[in-house]
Amino acid sequence: IVLTQSPGTLSLSPGERATLSCRAGQSVSSSYISWYQQKPGQSPRLLIYGASNRAAGIPDRFSGSGSGTDFTLTISRLEAEDFAVYYCQHYGGTAPLYSFGQGTKLES
Amino acid sequence: EVQLVESGGGLVQPGRSLTLSCTTSGFTFGDHTFNWVRQAPGKGLEWVGFIRSKGYGGTSEDAPSVRGRFTLSRDDSKGIAYLQMSSLKTDDTAVYFCAREIRYCSGHTCYRYFDSWGPGTLVTVSS
Numbered sequence: 001i002v003l004t005q006s007p008g009t010l011s012l013s014p015g016e017r018a019t020l021s022c023r024a025g026q027s028v029s030s031s032y033i034s035w036y037q038q039k040p041g042q043s044p045r046l047l048i049y050g051a052s053n054r055a056a057g058i059p060d061r062f063s064g065s066g067s068g069t070d071f072t073l074t075i076s077r078l079e080a081e082d083f084a085v086y087y088c089q090h091y092g093g094t095a096p097l098y099s100f101g102q103g104t105k106l107e108s
Numbered sequence: 109e110v111q112l113v114e115s116g117g118g119l120v121q122p123g124r125s126l127t128l129s130c131t132t133s134g135f136t137f138g139d140h141t142f143n144w145v146r147q148a149p150g151k152g153l154e155w156v157g158f159i160r161s162k163g164y165g166g167t168s169e170d171a172p173s174v175r176g177r178f179t180l181s182r183d184d185s186k187g188i189a190y191l192q193m194s195s196l197k198t199d200d201t202a203v204y205f206c207a208r209e210i211r212y213c214s215g216h217t218c219y220r221y222f223d224s225w226g227p228g229t230l231v232t233v234s235s
Binding site (some may be wrong): 031032034038040042045046050053055056079087091092095099101102 | 109113143152154155157158171172173205207210217219220221222223224225226227228
């Protein structure tokens, strides 16, 4: 299943609200949608699983939503540390079993 | 503290082989499936494959791009997952991450995601 993230790059300022989109090529189970944050030179960090469940230690300014083919990661009030690349991921059960979106770069 | 550390990366010529290790600590290794994900320079994340826990058969699955060339295995007594790569191509140049998979069901809803990642190891395939 192809995941398409938009926009490719999002330019915002601290304090603003960020809305990142992930669209699946066909309807998928929301329980298998996850979001990750990756900063330069670092490994990805789990933010959201099951489309809307925050991972341990993730601030509540991060939230996920969606169903079917359209999923959204929202950062309510951007902080300086939030500028990074964000990936959505899906477990599909058919090859390739996991797929990632191409990423959205959130820049200041 | 949950820790995963990849090792074994380096410079290798096309057509040669290389084995990566993912050494873990801080949790019960045998309870988990381990995934490998790679990232070519300046590119996004690509799933490579996983090795299931013994409880789910201990078998592996991989992406079409590496099928027949890469082999995933695990040593539960040592807490290490392996990625054996053969017939390497220049397109295999990437940072390779291992990631612990969480898999559980709550009622009728099942979840799968990667909750912990290693820092990655760079594999460069070049003559």
